[in-house]
Amino acid sequence: MSTPRSAIIIGGGIIGLCSAYYLVQSGWEVTILDKGNLADNCSSGNAGMIVPSHFIPLAAPGMVAKGIRWMFNSKSPFYVKPSLNPKLISWGLQFIKHANDKQVNKVAPHLRDLHLLSKLLYRELAAEPQLNFGFEDKGILMLYKTAKAGVEEIHVAKQAQQLGLDVDVLNYSQVQSLEPHTELNIKGAVHYRCDAHIYPNALVTQLTAYLKAKGVNIQTNCTVTNFTAGNNHIDSVNTSSGNFSADLVVMTGGAWMPELAKKAGMNIPVMPGKGYSFMVDNADKKIVHPSLLLEARVAITPMNGKVRIGGTMEIAPVNSKINMNRVQGIVNAVPDYYPDYQVKLPQVKDVWYGFRPCSPDGLPYIGYSEKWSNLIVAGGHGMMGLGLAPATGKLVAELASQSALSTGISAFDPNRFN
Incomplete structure (x- = not known):
């Protein structure tokens, strides 16, 4: 043997x-x-989303311009801390080089296949008797409030459909019918039925x-x-x-x-992308589906009887400082989309943060x-x-x-x- x-x-x-x-x-x-x-x-503080919808990498067309604009807003969803750090400069130059349509179209099928394999494996893992981590296959809603964000997301939805993903473009009333327990203040959404979510902890x-x-x-x-x-x-x-x-x-x-x-x-090359999250009660006005608040780049996930709210991507060296301005930006976004959720700024001790390993x-x-x-x-x-x-x-x-x-x-x- x-x-x-x-x-x-x-x-x-x-x-x-x-x-x-x-x-x-x-x-x-x-x-x-x-x-x-x-x-x-x-x-452990992750939004818990399984996302074949994310076939477009972070280095995507438009992200450089948005990143420059958002650098001047301490509550913005994407922030690159200005620095003369050679690693950051090298990473940033590679990011700019890859943030174009040709690169995105080239890699999208590869990312899609990797995501679909992962979802299939999550389904298998969820069937293991010793593993019970709240796998739910109900998709994710990309909620938008502005016509501009709607046009951009519907364009992505059409790309997703061409890649064979299960996607639906919904108007306000269709989205509201999917969320019967809580009021929505949006124009519409794209429902990526191909997505799922879990309780990562x-x-x-x-x-x-x-x-x-x-x-x-x-x-x-x-x-x-x-x-x-x-x-x-x-x-x-x-x-x-x-x-x-x-x-x-x-x-x-x-x-x-x-x-x-x-x-x-x-x-x-990897740069840490710091993100924050915290938990709130799901209360009577229960959120049913996970969602991404598109303009705000905030993730909302019902899990383990509560709701996890997370967001921001802060490209900077590893550090233990919690920037409450950025947390406030996440807090402010929620009632803009879910008026029933008047979220309070959490105490520092209740804010989780982690460093996402971002390739250029x-x-x-x-x-x-x-x-x-x-x-x-x-x-x-x-x-x-x-x-x-x-x-x-x-x-x-x-x-x-x-x-x-x-x-x-x-x-x-x-x-x-x-």
């Missing part, structure tokens, strides 16, 4: 957990190394417990300090808790990916390193980490086992900026 192959996963976020899940399913012995305690990774907790029960060695408060490598092969991962060796290394690491990659002699072209990194034969990179998913986690984990296991891939990954080559 052959000895099981061994894998080390660096990073215990949702990408790392899903990679561990599918590697274990494929017969691998897995060790997860995480610099924190897994309790508050980036996905439950998923992270249950998946961690499942992996521990399956014998996965989870090392917390374990910081990677270096790699011992030679002959195109990583021999060991050196950490604050000692050295770990395995046949395969999977580098996730979220917003800390560039520092990890640098230790391995690689260039994988808005696409994740999934695949083998060209520098090290036993290193797989899986990260840089931006706002879509939770939504794309099962698909990424499945692909990691398929790459590791050298089996046929469930979907193509050429657009996500981790070596593309070398």
